[in-house]
Amino acid sequence: LGGGKAVIIGNPNAIKTPTLLGAYGRFVESLGGTYVTAGDVGTNSDDLDIIAEETAHVVGKNTTAGGTGDSGPQTALGVFLSLLAAAESTWGSDDLTGKRVGVEGAGKVGYNLVALLRDAGAEVIVSDSYAPALDRIALDFPGVTVGSDIIGADIDVYAPCAMGATLDASSVARLSASIVCGAANNQLLTPDVEALLAAREIVWVPDYVANAGGLIQVEGELRGKDSAEVMATIGKIRDTVAGIFAIARTEGILLGAAADRLAEDRIAAAQN
Structure with missing residues (x-):
């Protein structure tokens, strides 16, 4: 916990899309649970909900998606x-x-x-x-x-x-x-x-x-x-x-x- 970090480099106001977040979720899933992703600068719980459509290895989702929120x-x-x-x-x-x-x-x-x-x-x-x-x-x-x-x-x-x-x-x-x-x-x-x-x-x-x-x-x-x-x-x-x-x-x-x-x-x- 706290031992790793994943980064998507770019201005979130310009490049962040459901397609990009979904691709990132599939990448996290490919690691088989050795890495669990969460929110940080440029991301929010809505983004994590989209990522969660592609991987179970994500925390910080909205409560409506089974998470604990921001x-x-x-x-x-x-x-x-x-x-x-x-x-x-x-x-x-x-x-x-x-x-x-x-x-x-x-x-x-x-x-x-x-x-x-x-x-x-x-x-x-x-x-x-x-x-x-x-x-x-x-x-x-x-x-x-x-x-x-x-x-x-x-x-x-x-x-x-x-x-x-x-x-x-x-x-x-x-x-x-x-x-x-x-x-x-x-x-x-x-x-x-x-x-x-x-x-x-x-x-x-x-x-x-x-x-x-x-x-x-x-x-x-x-x-x-x-x-x-x-x-x-x-x-x-x-x-x-x-x-x-x-x-x-x-x-x-x-x-x-x-x-x-x-x-x-x-x-x-x-x-x-």
Whole structure:
């Protein structure tokens, strides 16, 4: 789970058709279940329903098609819970009232994260290269600021929720945030960027921990778990992040190394 990725390269607004999705579904089926596909950037549950016409190895379908629906809200919830743990460790309180959070990406995850942040009293600034996504934000969340340069903005939290590799030596030097916590995959251009963040006393919540909520949801769909069990597991993300902070403090290591240590310990325990 989470160990593979399939990509159709192209602008989904230009090339995505039922014919293309059907062809992709047949390709997934040809792998015989060694790979299970799901949604991500540029796809939605309606697309996955079409893919499911050609293969059983797909999760994230609409509930009418036997799935659990869009995984964006649960991914956003995991990011939010991770941020609460990071805030408590960094600032001594998980109260986000008045904190300025820059959300980069206003898609399925970013949109839902904005809703959670607003409910928690945070001030939110959002950017996205897709104008209709920003229009939706402006319509649904009056008072949210739309910006073009989140990394360079005056913010307390940087929440990358678009494409990855936005953090490198130059962007870290421009970052004013105390915490980086978002849903994007592979946020660090190279692993050594975390040390650059640490040198500036910027906390980075490892992306594969913060964005686990959606994966937990579709794993539940794959295994036939009920929604209460799935939501309880997603709720544990905050404790997991708090545990990673504790490991990092105790062992004097970076949070990325602490997360890897915890993951490796869990894998080893499962193999015994």
